[in-house]
Amino acid sequence: GENVEQHPSTLSVQEGDSAVIKCTYSDSASNYFPWYKQELGKRPQLIIDIRSNVGEKKDQRIAVTLNKTAKHFSLHITETQPEDSAVYFCAASYPTGTASKLTFGTGTRLQVTL
Amino acid sequence: KAGVTQTPRYLIKTRGQQVTLSCSPISGHRSVSWYQQTPGQGLQFLFEYFSETQRNKGNFPGRFSGRQFSNSRSEMNVSTLELGDSALYLCASSLGQGFDQPQHFGDGTRLSIL
Numbered sequence: 001g002e003n004v005e006q007h008p009s010t011l012s013v014q015e016g017d018s019a020v021i022k023c024t025y026s027d028s029a030s031n032y033f034p035w036y037k038q039e040l041g042k043r044p045q046l047i048i049d050i051r052s053n054v055g056e057k058k059d060q061r062i063a064v065t066l067n068k069t070a071k072h073f074s075l076h077i078t079e080t081q082p083e084d085s086a087v088y089f090c091a092a093s094y095p096t097g098t099a100s101k102l103t104f105g106t107g108t109r110l111q112v113t114l
Numbered sequence: 115k116a117g118v119t120q121t122p123r124y125l126i127k128t129r130g131q132q133v134t135l136s137c138s139p140i141s142g143h144r145s146v147s148w149y150q151q152t153p154g155q156g157l158q159f160l161f162e163y164f165s166e167t168q169r170n171k172g173n174f175p176g177r178f179s180g181r182q183f184s185n186s187r188s189e190m191n192v193s194t195l196e197l198g199d200s201a202l203y204l205c206a207s208s209l210g211q212g213f214d215q216p217q218h219f220g221d222g223t224r225l226s227i228l
Contacts, residue, residue: 102213
């Protein structure tokens with residue numbers, strides 16, 4: 001089955017700096033890669049996603065890049081703010097016949113310090 | 115539009131008991147999936163339901179089961195509870211079957227086994 005590795009597990013940056021979180025996946029058939037943000041005690045929320053036919057996608061301070069050849073994708077957050085502090089999960093979706101699965105990385109705890 | 119609603123928010127059970135958790139998807143969403151979230155294992159896929167049928171299942175024992183009703187609401191049941199079942203159980207809904215589309219999560223049910 002699919003395996004998703006996520007690094008780093010914790011990341012501390014100063015306010016205003018950039019943060020990068022990297023994920024690798026194992027199944028080349030994976031075709032959809034969402035990123036979720038989970039604040040303490042709250043539900044995971046989708047912040048950005050990318051499909052396998054796209055190399056990069058940007059939404060204000062957040063961007064995601066995908067390298068299908070290397071089977072890795074990354075989340076980039078620029079001009080970080082204290083409210084960006086949360087746990088971030090990457091995920092990969094791959095088709096299994098008529099169904100598909102969503103496999104998550106183990107999460108990155110991002111702390112933005114003043 | 116109301117979000118995904120999970121009830122109850124908290125549950126305390128003892129070993130050997132059984133428990134039923136409920137999930138009401140966003141109106142119009144027909145797919146409901148369930149996840150177990152623990153500090154050690156992260157987010158792990160349990161199963162997905164679409165049109166009242168289980169479409170896919172993760173690597174969990176048969177003690178974990180679920181169902182979906184005609185109004186797309188879903189329930190998850192865990193029998194013969196074990197200490198290791200203590201976790202946050204999240205459900206997510208989406209418009210159609212499969213995971214190549216945004217998943218919208220509920221706040222979860224925190225299950226504690228004594």
